[in-house]
Each structure stands twice: as structure tokens, then as C-alpha cells.
Amino acid sequence: MKKSTITAVILLMFSVSFLFACNENDDIKDPPNQTINQKDKEALLFMLEEEKLARDTYTYLNNLWSMNQFSNIKNSEQTHMDAIVNLLEIYQINYTILPVGQFENESIQNYYNRFVTQGSLSSTNALKVGATIEDLDIVDLEEYINSTTNPDIITVFKRLQCGSKKHLKSFNKGIVNFGETYTPQFLTQEAFNSILSESNGPCY
DSSP states (O other): OOHHHHHHHHHHHHHHHHHHHTOTTSOOOOOOOOOOOHHHHHHHHHHHHHHHHHHHHHHHHHHHHOOHHHHHHHHHHHHHHHHHHHHHHHTTOOOOOOSTTOOSSHHHHHHHHHHHHHHTTOHHHHHHHHHHHHHHHHHHHHHHHHHOOOHHHHHHHHHHHHHHHHHHHHHHHHHHHTTOOOOOSSSOHHHHHHHHHSOOOOOO
């Protein structure tokens, strides 16, 4: 192969890699090691299960209703889980991922049980469950972002929060298309309205 051809192939591969790197659904690259405290460890473990809550609930509701929001976003939630697992492994923190629908955290288990029940009532209810999960996720991520000084966690959690905002907007759009409205359960109304007005850009 000629040198010029090899160079062109390399440049093409680099360009494609760069484009995919800007997508919030792609893996987050390994950050450098930083010191991590117990509170940060607990935050990572909690958010791993909360992202699993989203993935498992959307998997259940997609099997029930076969809606594009659930089929697409459940895959994104797996990517969110992978991003947190990446940090857990970098910091050598032990973690367990239980089977679908099972959680170590009791409050998250209770949420799952409630959400699958509510989401089974109607497709509109299912979309509202999705919006509620993203609503909760955004608030919890914000709390952890504000309470840590670890740059790795801040970077990853901000990127996950960006994705959750997109998911919330997607679920809300589906709810509106059914002629109904979503009332935020965890976000303030002002924060919710602000998210809806944001333009959709890449999650870096």
C-alpha cells in the first residue's frame, strides 16, 4: 500500500473516532487516577444502581409497550452504567450488579417495584415513569457533583447528567404528544422549564 494511501486511511479513522467521541452514548475514556474518599465511593455505587434502575425499568416497559423512547434510552442507560463501572475499576472499588429488577439499595428497589407497576397501567403512565426516573437522576447527579472535589467523578457525572436531560426531554415530548403534561417530581418547575428550553448539543 502506498504511503499516501496509508496516511489517508489513518486520517479517516481519526475523523470517525472524533465524531463518535462527541456522542453521549459512547464510552467515557479512562480518566487519570485521583484520590478518592469514602463519600465518593458511596456516590459511585449508588449512581451505578440508579442508572441500573433506569435500564431495568425501561427494559421492562419496552417489552410491555414497544415504544421508541424505551428501546433507545435503555441502551444509553447501559452506557451510563459502563461509565460508572469504568471509574469503579480504575479506583479498584468492589461492586456488584444484581440480576435485572434486583437492587442492593432498598430505596431503589422500592422505586423499581413502584415504577413497573405504574408503567404497566398505560403507555402514557410508562412515559411519565421514564420522565420521573430522569428527573430523579438529574437531581441526584447534581447533588453528588456539588459535594465532591474529585475531577474524574465531576466529569463523568456531568456527562451522565447531560444525557439524562436529553432523556427527560424525549419522554416529555412523548407525553405531550399524548395530550398530557408531566409535573416534575424532584426538579423545581423552574429547573424543569430550563431543561426543556435548552438546545440539544453533544455531551462531552
